[in-house]
Amino acid sequence: xxxxLLVVCLAAFTALAADPPxxxxxxxxxxTQLEAFTDPDQAGPDYQTQGEYxxxxxxxxAGIQVIAEGDGQFAGRVVRGGLPGDGWDGKTEIKFTAxxxxxxxxxxxxxPKGDKITGEIADGKIRTTAQDGTPVELKRVVRHSPTEGARxxxxxxxxxxxxxxxxxxxxxxxxxxxxxxxxxxxxSKQTFGDCTVHVEFRLPFMPKARGQQRGNSGVYLQGxxxxxxxxxxxxxxxxxxxGGIYELHAPLVNVCYPxxxxxxxxxxxxxxxxxxxxxxxxxxxxxVKHNGVLIxxxxxxxxxxxxxxxxxxxxxxxxxxxxxxxPVVYRNVWVRER
Numbered sequence: 515x516x517x518x519l520l521v522v523c524l525a526a527f528t529a530l531a532a533d534p535p536x537x538x539x540x541x542x543x544x545x546t547q548l549e550a551f552t553d554p555d556q557a558g559p560d561y562q563t564q565g566e567y568x569x570x571x572x573x574x575x576a577g578i579q580v581i582a583e584g585d586g587q588f589a590g591r592v593v594r595g596g597l598p599g600d601g602w603d604g605k606t607e608i609k610f611t612a613x614x615x616x617x618x619x620x621x622x623x624x625x626p627k628g629d630k631i632t633g634e635i636a637d638g639k640i641r642t643t644a645q646d647g648t649p650v651e652l653k654r655v656v657r658h659s660p661t662e663g664a665r666x667x668x669x670x671x672x673x674x675x676x677x678x679x680x681x682x683x684x685x686x687x688x689x690x691x692x693x694x695x696x697x698x699x700x701x702s703k704q705t706f707g708d709c710t711v712h713v714e715f716r717l718p719f720m721p722k723a724r725g726q727q728r729g730n731s732g733v734y735l736q737g738x739x740x741x742x743x744x745x746x747x748x749x750x751x752x753x754x755x756x757g758g759i760y761e762l763h764a765p766l767v768n769v770c771y772p773x774x775x776x777x778x779x780x781x782x783x784x785x786x787x788x789x790x791x792x793x794x795x796x797x798x799x800x801x802v803k804h805n806g807v808l809i810x811x812x813x814x815x816x817x818x819x820x821x822x823x824x825x826x827x828x829x830x831x832x833x834x835x836x837x838x839x840x841p842v843v844y845r846n847v848w849v850r851e852r
Contacts, residue, residue, distance in 0.1 A: 548727060550718040550841050554774050557719045560586060560614075563635060564721075565772050566597055569652035572644045575601055578652055579748040580635070581772075584722035586614025591748060597657070599769035599807040657771060659778040659805040664712055666848035673702050673833065674847040683832075691716070691843035692835075694731055699837035701737060701823065705830035708852040711735070711781040717745045717773040718841045729773055730838035732760065735783045736831030737824040739815045741802055743842060746770040757802065757809045760819040765802075765809035776845075777805055786815070788828035 551557040560582040567578040577597035580590040594606040634641055638654040666672050672681070674692045679685020682700045686693040694700055717729035729745035739759065746755035751768030757779075758764050771777050780803040787796040802810035817826065824831045835844060 548720055548723045550720045550723075550729075552718050552774070552841050552843075554719075557774065560584070560588070560721060561719050561774070563588070565654050566657065567635075567640045567652040568597055568600075568655050569640075569650070571650050571652075572646065572648055576652065577602060578640060581748040582719075582721040588612040588614075589748070597655070598767055599805065600657070602767075604767060656775060657805070659714075659776070661712065661778045661780050661803070661806055662714060662776055663846065664778070664780075666712070667850055670848045670850040671704055671706075672848045673704075674845065676845060688843065691845050692847065693841070693843050694835045694837040695841060696837060698823075699731075700835040701832040702834075702849075703832070704849075705832050706736065706849055706851055707785045707830045709735075709783055710850045710852065711779070711783065711833065712846065712848050713779050713781075713835075713844055714776050714846045715743055715779070715842060715844050716776050717743070719773040720745065720840065726754065726838075727840075729840050729842055730836075731840065731842040732821075732834075732836035732838070733779060733781070734819075734822060734834035734836065735781065735798075735800065736785060737834040738818040738822045738826060738831055739783075739798060739800065740819040740821070740836070741779060741781065741800070741810075743836075744770075745773050747772045757804045759800065759802075759810060759813055759815065760821075762815065762817075762819065763810060763813045765804065766811065767807060767809060769805050769807045769809065771805060779804060780806075785830070786826060786828075792828065794826065 554561065564580050564582040575596045577593045578590060580588055583589055589611050592608040593602040595601040595603045640652040642650045644650050674681065676690045679687050679692060681702055683703055684696050685700055686696055713733055720728050731743040732740040733743060734740050742754060742756060742758045742760050744756045746768055747770045749755055749768060751765045752758060753761055753764040756770040757768065782801040784799045786794055786798040789795050798815040799812050800810055800815060801812050823834050833849060
């Protein structure tokens, strides 16, 4: 594996005001087909460098998220205490950008005091030296959700188990996965009210894409309220990014894994309530765990989200998986009615 030069300070963890990598952008129609990889073996050397690294540094633990942006360019951040959802304090981070030069890509962290330490990324590790001369090594980690592969409980409605897409109004099975690449996306034939939902999804690797064009899909409860699906790895975590209730609620923490890793949503949903005259008396509510981490805590849904296939109303609705033009796939989808 080619080595990548790393210039970094792992001893000084100062929150910066610099713009985050891949900051959210206004949604716009796709005008060109961006390159999307669905096979890690064909994703190239930048994909092999991208990912999460974790280890001990002077004073505790740290995590580094390295994000490929295409043509040998990277962005990323160092987070104190561990990776998001696994020790990070949610505040302290150092952001960086890098560009590969020949077989090396300099990484420069802008530290107010001007302190810098040189290191490298090679063989799945980040190696550097702390200010006091102590060697520091962070290893690449591939995390798995604790609910990955969760078996449906008794009485649950299995919408996809890898065999066929018969539970959907239209569906496409590719290599045992449920593809949303059909016009209008997928909606379940069965409709639901209050329910618990489990879905597993995998995002494509689209290093040159940005914002809403980077691995976009969505899980709509009753076809009305979207839990956004997006490659938001390493971002701040906005209401239009992965785990956000689209335009309504940002996730409590962004625990989006790098693309081409399986991720999970475990959702508890309570439908809106309506009186005999059809007037809404209580808003819908939703609790979401992303990769086992609580990211939406009984959030109130005051309106249907953008691109909903159904208006708000008292009748039950389907589970809808959005097609946004990107090769996002799903597996192990089931719903338990309450």
